[in-house]
Amino acid sequence: MSASLSRTAVDALRASTPGAQCITHFNHAGASLASSATLEAIHAHLWREATLGPMEAGVAAREQTERARLLAAQLLNAQPAEIAMTTGNSPGWGAAFAALGPWQPGDRILVGRHEWGGNLAAMQLVAQRAGASIEAIPSDSSGAVDPHALEAMLDDRVRLIALTWLPANGGLINPAAAIGRVARRHGIPYFVDAAQAVGQLPVDVVEVGCDVLSGAGRKALRGPKGTGLLYVRQDFLSRLTPVFVDTRSAPLDLNGEPVLRNDAARFESAEASLALRCGLANALQEALEIGIDNIRARIDGIAQALRMELANIPGVTVLDQGVERSGLVAFNVVGLDAISVQRSLAAKGVSIGSNGVGYTPMDMAFRGLDQIARASVSYLTTELEIGKLLEGIRALAH
Template sequence: MPAPLTVAAVEALRAQTPGTQHITHFNHAGSSLPSTATLEAIREHLWREATQGPMEAGVTARQQTEQARTLAARLLNAQPSEIAVTTGNSSAWGGAFAALGAWRPGDRILVARHEWGGNLATMRLTAQRAGASIETIPSDDSGAVDPQALEAMLDERVRLIALTWMPANGGLINPAADIGQIARRHGIAYFIDGAQSVGQLPVDVQQIGCDVLTTVGRKALRGPRGTGLLYVRQDFLPQLTPAFVDTHSAPLDASGEPILRADAARLEPSELAPALRCGLANALQEALDIGLDHIRARIDTIAQTLRAELAQIDGVTVLDQGRERSGLVAFNLAGHEPAAVQRALAAQGISIGSNGVAYTPLDMTARGLDTIARASVSYLTTEAEIDRLLEHLRALRR
């Protein structure tokens, strides 16, 4: 059983993370800081490619690269056959959505107000061509998606419920399992965008009840950019026919006919860099070794501290909604555009995010927000780093 994250344990993890020695990082929701071991796993495979030849090195490292699938299955409480390793969250989500096949006039897609802009763009293009509709599920008084309101919207034309579990523009955590119970009861496909969730929260796809869940390696998992994961429930897989295939996802049989794979790898690209898969496998193992319960507890404590301290600064408005909150902390500083705050902090070696309407258009528009500043924490974040961020924000305010 992993041990809780004590101050000493966090310092040991920071010592194994070179980025913590060079930057005060509050943009873990954009991309977190990889460990030395993750970087070394990537480097070792690149060296194999240079000395053995890239194709030969891929054969040598096949067991290591396949470990990413096995470890992801452990992390999500899934079977390895239900996991595809992808190039990122958007490619995974978009590939699964495209695999749903043709849409008909009158088909309905229901989304929470917090849906990621890229997913909305994909759905809107499809809906416009087919005559389908996209409708927003009301939120409750906390700002989270309202399961009761969802149930009242359902009829036989609803073909998909899509949920961004943790939105990019703040700390809200949507009730994914409550939505899953409704989707399963009515037999409606249920997609979760877990880009911000996996690696930050314990995730059990069996308990959640989703058909599809996607995530990315570079955020809370601290893996390399250019990696992602796609979970597809085994019983749902026959409903997905990829928009395109290759000899990995649908090898030809003796008569030259393509045979779709019987596992989630039917939605997996063949051209995913093995070096990045090695790095992803190491990052997944590190998350499992630390323990997701301990990661969640540490992040929650740090984020609550940051929110409370930000609220004490004159001119700062904390914008997070939800009864349960994540490590993403949204705020605005009166008299300063978020992008300008981001630039000013970057000049001092402090990184934060700055999000516009395009990231979460339905929610930003509903709340009358044009842009927000976002400080996102990790289990690596220390109180000294919080103090440094607050000091520079106070200086900006003055």
């Protein structure tokens, strides 16, 4: 395993994480475990709302919202004006996608084979109504989206290239920056779903070359559920007209006319949980202090070790693709469905995830899979926890 974070540092991080004392957690790709300080930041604002009044407490929370925006910009190598605070990855991605319209018959949307099912649902509704098409970009021999194959598909009808950077059904890491270079050369809008990447990998939106990038607070960032980040490149903002606005995103001028904000906050709502934003600000600060390079190195080392151990268990098939891989390890146990594996491990105090076809329908269909079990690690994960997970899986495989 990686020595990027010392055992002493990991022990200290675990000691300040209540969930680490209660559960052997291998579902960090679903939602990770928040620190005590993040929980305290949320509680402190809820207490302000209870004692000052929610509207009055909101004044005090503005500073934390802007702090979160500044920290997110630092994390993504963006400008603060290019960051919107959202309620999650899908709401942010969906709002930006909806703002792209109108669509025309014959318009084409090109997606990676591993596209998140929620994004596909939004795209399919638009495509069905407008007569547009959604087409999968071929993958290379490793399973990753192929930039050369993408370039060969392009014509003047392509309205959008969309990529899920780290798929939900395996450890593959797609070549987001290489896809971005193709999109930029041809001037085609490029959306990146970075729900699993933000907080786990170094993310540089300039290097990636995306117009829009969405992320979740609850995953690798260890922030609260119900928070997310949306990056919108400043020069691209004028091409997006939100389908929903309010006094936050489009305040009325003196003539009573709505004026869209000239920053990414045109995708924010006046109705938001400020307590959760306080928690997100703390989670962002912690991730930056630990160092994303350190986080990536440790997660990579742990996940590689786990894959090797699982591959050596008779009756277990590791399903991860790609050359570069994430902290999500997908597998199946012969003779058992993924939900049964998940429930059996939960009975032993070990939490993992399980996916059906709906998470990544194109890739699951292409690979002939109807389910996968997934064990996703964090920099908090220890050898002792891996041992407990492997013990449970060995028992099931027998």
